Amino acid sequence: MATIFTPNRPEELSEILRWAVANATPLAVVGGGSKSGIGRPVSAEHVLSLAGFSGVSQYEPNELVLTAGAGTPLAEIEALLAENGQMLAFEPPDHTHLFAASATAPIAGAARAGTLGGVLAANSSGPRRFLAGAARDHFLGFRAVNGRGEAFKAGGRVVKNVTGFDLPKLLAGSWGTLAALWEVTLKVMPVPEFSCALLIFGLDDTGASRVMRAAAASAHVVSGAAHLPARVAVRSAAVKAAGQSVTALRVEGPELSVRHRVAGLKALLIGGGYLEGVDCDELDGPAALALWRDIGDLALLAAGDTREIWRLSLPPATAPAVVAHIVNGEPAVEWLQDQAGGTLWLSCPAGTPAEQIRGALAPDGGHATLWRASAARRAEVAVFQPQPPALAALTRRVKASFDPRAVLNPGRMYSDS
Amino acid sequence: MSQKYGLRVTNVFHAGDGNLHPLILYDANVPGELARAEAFGAEILALCVEVGGVLTGEHGVGVEKRDLMGTMFDADDLAQQMRVKSAFDPEGRLNPGKVFPQLHRCAELGHLHVHRGQIPFPHLPRL
CATH class of the missing domain: 3.30.70.2190 (Alpha-Beta Plaits)
Structure with a gap:
């Protein structure tokens, strides 16, 4: 029977991971669960929830720096920042409505779903990204436990820091496959007047x-x-x-x-x-x-229950030709350009071949992620852009350097790492 | 600290982003002054880490600050960084001796690549 582990002390988190390694038991790592529908389905018997690591431990508005538990609800962080005239400049979006049992558009003014750790693990960034940077660029430091059960920290609490390897950059967008984050430090910015x-x-x-x-x-x-x-x-x-x-x-x-x-x-x-x-x-x-x-x-794209959503990152100038190639007169496809054309979101009928989407990109002309699809489809199609062999080998070595027994979200990004 | 080490220091700041550039004045012709200047610098960095700062904000860790990495990171923190280095550079060919204080651990951690029956860096002491 599936167990949901919800530690709230780092020692407990280490203990759970050492147990998982000793028993070769993979864990599905979640924060608020709002992004669980993104990525390949993880085959894990048990769930490791980081929701117990909740609360702001240090916030100095004058220093533009905030430290909080990885499981702190994003809504709580955004409310606290707003009280101080500040914000997360990378504008983390809320895509929960795409993954609800029946897809409905988000309700204006409703609390934002997700946790701070989830936002960073997904490198979740919004329309201001091309100017202000992604979540990754605001991620200053963390404390975490790796797939060996070892507690470690990286980065710091200051904006200018080039001491050692910048592991926060690597953890951003790693979808819980490298380490279980329990405390994170971010740079925050004033809200424009x-x-x-x-x-x-x-x-x-x-x-x-x-x-x-x-x-x-x-x-x-x-x-x-x-x-x-x-x-x-x-x-x-x-x-x-x-x-x-x-x-x-x-x-x-x-x-x-x-x-x-x-x-x-x-x-x-x-x-x-x-x-x-x-x-x-x-x-x-x-x-x-x-x-x-x-x-x-993505509240404006058609998101009926069976439609598939793709995210393309590409050189902005190529977006119109890529759209034309993919749509090719097919009225069922909808799209929008964001980031001055550097991000293209597509809503397609279920089963639209991945080759039709990825084939439209020029060689080395970007990458495509299957952002929303059924679990069955995400198990059979490469959700993240397939990597050339040398890069795939490097990805496997990086994964092994954190999590050699593959107990953290195995297969979430690639079937072999 | 200036009195303790008997060396003058000029402080230049990038105050807005919290950068300090202490310039320790020493005479390389006076025996012992260089060593005192380095010890002075190390104590400044240890204080930075103690108050929540870091060893370097601009130029990274090469050789001079390498042995101070332990003031900011514990053994597990450093081991994880060295394993990531090994993932990119399994044979330890890229700038060996930079950044990480105990060079031999670089080859020891992660995947030790045995090429034609030879381990890399056979001359290095191993744990």
Whole structure:
């Protein structure tokens, strides 16, 4: 019978892992369980929950640094930061609605799912990533137990630190396959005083790509650049009135600066001939916050129970051609461009061949992750981009260096590590 | 500390991001001053770690700070980093002697690669 272990002291965590090693018993590592549907199914008899390591142990707003238990709910962290006018600048999204028993769009204002440790283990980052960095770039230090049952720490509590190997970078995005994190330290940032989105209506993917790249390369410090095709945009309360595609460019900071930069951005785009024959608008306040949250949370893509969601990371300029190649006139596929085109989210009918998706990427032109699919499908399709042999061998050696007996989330990322 | 070691120190700070650049002034022609300057530096670093800081914020650990790694990391912390090094560099070919205080453990940990019946670094003392 499956046991859920919920230690709340590091010594207990070490003991459980030493027991798992001694009995060759793999464990499924979870925080809040909100991302359990992502990755390959883990065949583990027992569950190791890190939810017992909850609570903020050190937070110095003036130092922009926070230390908390890995199982601390993200909602609790975000509420505490908000009280102090701060935030996690990498904007961790909430994709729980994709994995609920019946898929429904997230409820505006509802508490965010997930734990701080889960956010870091998944390197979960939102629309501000291309400017502010990913979760990985804000992850300063941790304490953890590896797959040998040894407690160890890495990194520190200061932003500038190059002492030894930067293991937090390696643990970010390792999906619980290397070590069980129980305490994490992050860099936090002030909330911008004002945020405004310049909206451009009616562009196609190619036109939007040019606009987003020009904006991201400008001096106006754009912190969000997304393109929503018309049938995706109509699901957003903030922009559906237009009834057309929406390209959104976000500018943040003191209001005077934001107004100046939005005007400068618009002038730049007009001067470049990007806005001929299209309408523009500006959006700020709660509606703008809701728009970016909906984009990050994938609240606007069709997510019926059987649809499969893919995440593609690719050179931004290639996004329109990759979309055209994959969609190829197939009306059932929906998509949106985020990160100025560097991230492409696709919602496809169940069973869309992985080759059709990955084959659209140029050689060395990015990677594709099957973000949401049935467990059966995730067991048979490579969920993460298949690695060339040398890289796969390195992945196996890194895994073995932390967890030689493969007791931590075996197979979550690759079938052989 | 300056009085204790009998050496002057000039302090330059990147105050905004918490970086200290103490410049210890010594005369290499005076026997013993270099060793005192190094001991002085080591004590500054130990204090940084004690108050929650780290050994280096900008240039990493090469040789001079290598033997101070133990003030910040315990044996298990260092062993995990060395195993990761071995994953990338199983034969210990890349900058041996840098970063990690006990070189012999690098070859000892993780997968010891035996090539044509030869173990790497046969001259190194082993645990």
